Amino acid sequence: MSLLIVGTVAFDEVETPYGKTGKILGGAGTYIGLAASHLTDNISIVSVVGGDFPKEHLDLFREKKIDISGLKVVEDGKTFFWAGKYHQDMNTRDTLVTELNVLADFDPVVPAHARNSEYLLLGNLTPAIQKRVIEQMEPRPKLIVMDTMNFWMNTAWDDLMEVLTMIDVLTINDEEARQLSGEQSLVKAARKILTMGPKYLIVKKGEHGAMLFYEDKVFIAPAMPLEEVFDPTGAGDTFAGGLIGYIARRDDTSFDTLKTAIIYGSAMASFTVEKFGTDRLLEINSEEVSKRLASFAELVSFKF
């Protein structure tokens, strides 16, 4: 099935207790695309980079058979840059640098051949931009998954409310679910958010796993217990990539498929945190993915 991903392609510089990277390949669109490419094909990315974005990174997407004809290169601009430092416990981080650069004027244009993509994943971006992407799709995708964050709840509430009515699946973390709904209890928060537009709500709880809400049903998946989290950057986006990759492969949008998709997303995310940046995502093969999925199933299986 065809999958369109709209999200940042960027440079990251990351410091964790294990070390420090230079400027490396990052961005939500990158992690989503690379994760999804392990599970499905016919993937396009719409994004923007500057003239400083190296050819080897562009080639990387091509190698992974990800169509980048919608990845605009602004020759006289600079690529979006983020630098951050994780604290000892890896659960919190400080943002040291955010240079929007070419992202500041990003006006996504979906290439003609990708406008009929059957599945659409909107990475965390200005709600107005997410809306402009949806409006270019014809016919409407079978499933639209959208990520967002507290920043847009604080600065673009009305736009966010509007785009929520246009999507099918919202992914946010637990604090964002509480902020978006004004409810402390996640069950109450989910019930309220499901009246705002999305059919499905996925609440990401980091090391505590993820929850899927649909109608009055709930599904909970743990995160993979890892001996060491080396670099958490991109874990949430990798989760989203594994999720949409599995859904596109199955070409089904039922609750049952979404549940399994969450397991796939969690398994893919557990790879990303094992090394810096996209390193682990780039080296794993389908055998390792299958093995991790089996471990995951083992983790929650019991008999009555």
Next chain:
Amino acid sequence: MSLLIVGTVAFDEVETPYGKTGKILGGAGTYIGLAASHLTDNISIVSVVGGDFPKEHLDLFREKKIDISGLKVVEDGKTFFWAGKYHQDMNTRDTLVTELNVLADFDPVVPAHARNSEYLLLGNLTPAIQKRVIEQMEPRPKLIVMDTMNFWMNTAWDDLMEVLTMIDVLTINDEEARQLSGEQSLVKAARKILTMGPKYLIVKKGEHGAMLFYEDKVFIAPAMPLEEVFDPTGAGDTFAGGLIGYIARRDDTSFDTLKTAIIYGSAMASFTVEKFGTDRLLEINSEEVSKRLASFAELVSFKF
């Protein structure tokens, strides 16, 4: 199978955002016993109360067919009393009063007929007392489950280390697992704790569920997502009661049985928090328990 529970029987006074109780029945041994009594029979409790402990509470245990011949009544003493107030988010609480009273001189004597109990649950008590209980058992129980807390890690380290070598299952929360092991990663923490004596480690994570570690294996169960947590008091002890109750009923100590026991413990705990104190635990019937267990299974089930 026969089950011996050693733990506090107490008065609690609880304030939550939903209201305030007077002096009500509480204590780890109480919650453990009442929870276990839904799943198995032949239960004895060893504990101590004062002359102020009302006959109706004693009758309650008898009604539930819990043998209280090992529940010592110190006629001229007062029952252990704890008062606490929960914060708005229910995840933290302030202890307002702790009066040890008769608990200060508690020297547990296991009645002769209960010394050969096949299963032993040691609620959170001084490690030295937990040890004295184990020493009275003849033959050694098939499984000894022990709860403890950070307080004993700070004040009775050597005794705690000794009793850890005498038990099979340790239940603690995530922060306590980190403190006990000196490891930040729960996987590393668990690996270390499993070298200290216990064969199984259960890490309780409150609203984030529980993890079971055994050899190099892990099992994770979520907590039941509830619309409202009315009063969290006793949830951890109810979990332990559901756990040991199921194990005793199955009369099996394999990893598979422990996994299912965690689901039973979690399901029982989800009842306790729905009302003040032991109210909910006292009113539920076996049909409600079965229904909750089915919901629990539903919560984590998915198809590959």
